[in-house]
Amino acid sequence: MNKIWTYESDLHLVCYFETSGEDAMARYLGRTPDAILRRVNRLKGTCAWFELKRLIASEWGYRRNYHIALGQSAQVERIDTLHPGAPDILTEEHGYFPVEAVQ
CATH class of the missing domain: 1.10.10 (Arc Repressor Mutant, subunit A)
Known part of the structure; x- marks a missing residue:
């Protein structure tokens, strides 16, 4: 069963993905590195990434x-x-x- 992405997990990705990378984020969030990359690409594709950065x-x-x-x-x-x-x-x-x- 797939885990649901939450606001808090998205916020954590935006805060630390660029310095930690997908492997560290995968361990911290309990997901696969591929799932992390897909979520980052989705957030960036919908501009949610940049709104969270601004926040x-x-x-x-x-x-x-x-x-x-x-x-x-x-x-x-x-x-x-x-x-x-x-x-x-x-x-x-x-x-x-x-x-x-x-x-």
């Missing part, structure tokens, strides 16, 4: 701004480093404020 990037920005507002520079640095929605290069275009501005 993840927005969540990074909201969490980052929350910690900036509270003056928690260590948390800002942590989110900038570890959050899957953080851009590779932080610029003002992304709403980036240097951590020094938080203190």
Whole structure:
């Protein structure tokens, strides 16, 4: 019997597929590598992949701004480093404020 794909499993794929690959995702989600690739292609083919990417990037920005507002520079640095929605290069275009501005 086929497993049903859930929003949470799709979100996990979008967050970690590009860095982990289909084998790691298959082990984590309990599926075959072929099933992972088919799902990724389906998500990208329907543009759901890009909508989830946008959601993840927005969540990074909201969490980052929350910690900036509270003056928690260590948390800002942590989110900038570890959050899957953080851009590779932080610029003002992304709403980036240097951590020094938080203190």
